[in-house]
Amino acid sequence: MKIQTRAVHAGDRKKAGPHVPVTTPIHTAASYFYETMEELDRVFGREEAGYCYARYDNPSNAALEELASSLESGHGALACGSGMAAIHMALLSALADRRKSILAANALYGATVSLLMNVMEASGITVRFADVCDLDAFRKAVDEQKPGCVLIETISNPLLRVAPLDRIAEIAQEAGAALVVDNTFATPLLLRPLELGANFTVHSATKYLAGHGDVLGGIVVTDAAHYDGLRALSRAVGPVLGPFESYLTMRGIKTLPLRMERQCANACRVASWLASHDAIGRVYFPADPAHPDAAAIRRLLPQGLYGAMVSFELKDAGRDEIFRFMNALRLIVRATSLGDVHSMMLYPVMSSHREVSPRHRERMGIRDSLVRLSVGIEAVEDIIEDLEQALRHTR
Ligand SMILES: Cc1ncc(COP(=O)(O)O)c(C=O)c1O
Numbered sequence: 001m002k003i004q005t006r007a008v009h010a011g012d013r014k015k016a017g018p019h020v021p022v023t024t025p026i027h028t029a030a031s032y033f034y035e036t037m038e039e040l041d042r043v044f045g046r047e048e049a050g051y052c053y054a055r056y057d058n059p060s061n062a063a064l065e066e067l068a069s070s071l072e073s074g075h076g077a078l079a080c081g082s083g084m085a086a087i088h089m090a091l092l093s094a095l096a097d098r099r100k101s102i103l104a105a106n107a108l109y110g111a112t113v114s115l116l117m118n119v120m121e122a123s124g125i126t127v128r129f130a131d132v133c134d135l136d137a138f139r140k141a142v143d144e145q146k147p148g149c150v151l152i153e154t155i156s157n158p159l160l161r162v163a164p165l166d167r168i169a170e171i172a173q174e175a176g177a178a179l180v181v182d183n184t185f186a187t188p189l190l191l192r193p194l195e196l197g198a199n200f201t202v203h204s205a206t207k208y209l210a211g212h213g214d215v216l217g218g219i220v221v222t223d224a225a226h227y228d229g230l231r232a233l234s235r236a237v238g239p240v241l242g243p244f245e246s247y248l249t250m251r252g253i254k255t256l257p258l259r260m261e262r263q264c265a266n267a268c269r270v271a272s273w274l275a276s277h278d279a280i281g282r283v284y285f286p287a288d289p290a291h292p293d294a295a296a297i298r299r300l301l302p303q304g305l306y307g308a309m310v311s312f313e314l315k316d317a318g319r320d321e322i323f324r325f326m327n328a329l330r331l332i333v334r335a336t337s338l339g340d341v342h343s344m345m346l347y348p349v350m351s352s353h354r355e356v357s358p359r360h361r362e363r364m365g366i367r368d369s370l371v372r373l374s375v376g377i378e379a380v381e382d383i384i385e386d387l388e389q390a391l392r393h394t395r
Contacts, residue, residue: 024063026247030054056235060243064250065219068209071188071253072201074221078234079241079249083184083204084111086218089239090200091120091149093222093230094178098148101126103141103177105163107156107364110352112182116151132163133293135171142175149178154193155185158311158348158372159365160284164296169197178226184208184339189260190305199223200230207339208308210245210252211259217245259341259377263308266383267375271310273384279391281313281369308375309338311348314394317369321394322347326371328393331378331386338374343383346372 001009013033032051034040043050051057065077080086091102104116106129121127130141132152142150150172152163165181172179180200181193187208193201203209205217218241222230234240241249271285286297286306297306314321326334332343336351346352353366361367375383 024060024247024250026243027059028243029058054243055238055240057231058240058243058246060246060250061241064241064246064253067250067253068203068205068219069221071192071256072183072221073188073192073195074201075224076227076231077219077221078230078239079205079246080218080220080234080239081241081245082216083182083202083206083218084115085239086202086204086220087112087151087180087182088115088119089230089234089237090180090202090220090222091115091151092237093220093226093233094149094180094200095125096229096233098176098178099146100124101128101145101147102149102151103128103130103145103147104150105132105152105156106130107159107161108151108153109157109182109184110355112151112153132168133161133296135164135167138168139171142171142177146175147177149180151180151182153182153185154191155286155307155309157185157352158284158309158346158370160185160286160307160309160311162286162291162293162297162300164293165191165193165198165300166196169193173197185307185309186301187256187260189257190264190301190307194221194223196300199226205241205249206337208260209256209339210249211256211339211341212248212252213337213340213342215245215248215252217241217249219249260308261305262377263375264305266377266380267308267310268304268306269380270373270375270383270387274310274312274387277388277391279315279395281315283313284311309372310375311370311372313367313369314371314391315369317394319349319368322369322371325390325394328390329386330389331382332373332390338372340374341377343376343378343386344374346374348372 042048043052061079064079069077116127128145131137179198181198183201184204184207201221203219205219274280275283332345335344
């Protein structure tokens with residue numbers, strides 16, 4: 001054949017031999033070749049296992065999905081291009097054959113609130129919010145609204161409230177509502193919502209799952225009843241993760257338990273150091289015995305694993321003092337996101353809750369003096385030293 005033809009075809013479409021790669025390769029092909037039309041027809045018809053088109057599924061994504069599903073005790077999973085795409089897929093799938101009505105926690109990640117208000121409600125779905133840490137209020141809201149779906153986060157952002165997930169699952173189930181749980185902050189090392197009665201667990205894989213600040217991704221893990229519906233929806237909508245990001249996320253997950261154990265231990269040390277510092281006001285951390293959700297925390301979180309997020313207030317501080325404090329940080333990275341191997345700090349008033357009015361923020365308990373720290377895997381002494389020197393520069 002001529003060089004133009006060989007340039008396109010030579011070397012490709014080789015059948016793998018009996019060898020099995022030790023880790024999953026990055027499969028970038030958009031479509032798959034079979035020796036005969038009959039085989040391709042059976043794969044298209046799902047009478048035979050195989051891959052035909054990367055929007056339907058892809059071997060790199062399938063490996064990540066199997067891994068995520070195993071960690072979350074699910075029936076199956078869907079890897080998506082972002083955490084927001086994963087939440088959207090889970091909500092659409094949960095509502096597929098239910099009342100078009102969502103009851104959501106009143107403390108959710110800002111973009112999730114935007115998704116609910118600007119996309120879901122704007123397309124005719126009813127959206128209401130309730131305090132899911134107050135079970136009486138939550139039950140009353142369920143009775144009144146009769147939602148098709150309930151949406152909560154396991155550990156809320158930035159005040160780190162811990163929802164009584166097991167009781168919420170009972171109430172949702174009795175009411176016939178699907179329960180969607182964003183488990184990004186807790187990770188499956190701390191909590192596995194599907195084991196407690198949830199129907200969908202979602203993650204921003206951008207955070208702890210991938211863990212290195214180099215991936216944007218999301219995962220939905222679901223029970224058996226919702227899996228086929230979720231995959232059919234995905235085939236139609238096409239929110240899938242790219243294979244390179246799948247590879248990075250899988251690589252990240254291999255060290256998730258190691259990273260998370262270290263990050264949780266570091267966070268415990270940082271939180272107690274902060275609580276004893278006279279320039280620090282309130283410290284928000286689930287290990288605090290005076291935490292408003294102490295009963296749920298004792299029941300649901302393993303001893304010593306309280307997450308690796310710590311929020312705290314600087315005494316008598318406003319925006320200027322917080323900027324001085326954060327500008328003085330030398331190790332802790334001033335950036336949005338969380339869950340990376342490196343420690344990161346964020347000013348919620350400027351970022352995640354920027355669009356919320358000051359009065360509404362005050363009602364939510366998010367003050368101008370509050371910062372949120374995602375504790376990394378560094379030596380904890382260095383993290384504390386950085387906080388200490390930055391506080392010295394602030395006064
Ligand atoms: C709890 C939570 N859920 C979902 C998301 C959205 O994830 P992504 O940015 O990957 O779309 C975030 C992002 O910060 C988050 O913190």
